Amino acid sequence: MAKIPKKVLTLAFIRRDDQILLGRKKRGFGEGKWNGFGGKVDLDETISDAAVREVREECGLLVTNLKKLGVIDFEFVGDPVILNVHVFSTVDFTGNVTESEEMSPQWYKVHEVPFEKMWKDDPHWFPYMLDNKKFNAYFLFEGHEKIISHWIKEVESLDE
Numbered sequence: 001m002a003k004i005p006k007k008v009l010t011l012a013f014i015r016r017d018d019q020i021l022l023g024r025k026k027r028g029f030g031e032g033k034w035n036g037f038g039g040k041v042d043l044d045e046t047i048s049d050a051a052v053r054e055v056r057e058e059c060g061l062l063v064t065n066l067k068k069l070g071v072i073d074f075e076f077v078g079d080p081v082i083l084n085v086h087v088f089s090t091v092d093f094t095g096n097v098t099e100s101e102e103m104s105p106q107w108y109k110v111h112e113v114p115f116e117k118m119w120k121d122d123p124h125w126f127p128y129m130l131d132n133k134k135f136n137a138y139f140l141f142e143g144h145e146k147i148i149s150h151w152i153k154e155v156e157s158l159d160e
């Protein structure tokens with residue numbers, strides 16, 4: 001059997017009181033959508049090191065104590081590559097929020113997250129993430145706007 005290629009990506013959320021920091025992606029994959037901060041893992045770094053680096057690059061904050069809350073696999077019809085997204089959250093950060101070439105950041109109240117301007121899968125798993133519950137999920141997309149099938153389950157623990 002041919003091995004299914006997986007591309008490991010990070011996605012980190014920063015919380016402050018009843019707010020969450022999101023960024024509007026200014027270019028590339030998911031352009032125009034509001035999201036957490038993240039991207040590809042480099043060869044020489046751990047997944048959580050990559051998560052810290054991507055947050056710093058995309059919104060200027062230095063985060064610590066990232067907790068892994070979710071692992072989501074995304075498959076796209078006609079594309080053999082599975083995106084393996086590791087979702088983190090933290091309340092610990094230093095620095096000032098700054099716009100980057102990739103992201104335009106903004107604090108949102110957690111009950112005012114703009115799901116209509118986000119990836120279609122996000123309303124399914126954000127409730128777990130916002131509640132600090134650990135979860136695994138899978139979404140099969142046709143194009144970038146239509147979910148054909150999915151599952152999601154709460155789990156006791158996640159591999160590091």
Ligand SMILES: Nc1nc2c([nH]c(=O)n2[C@H]2C[C@H](O)[C@@H](COP(=O)(O)OP(=O)(O)OP(=O)(O)O)O2)c(=O)[nH]1
Nearest residue numbers: 009010011028029035037038039040085119121122
């Ligand atoms: N909320 C949400 N995030 C997603 C979904 N799919 C998906 O890849 N992401 C996240 C994971 C990553 O944080 C980001 C995609 O990474 P990216 O392509 O921007 O990676 P990068 O920053 O290394 O890219 P680049 O600088 O090389 O352009 O989007 C999704 O369906 N929902």
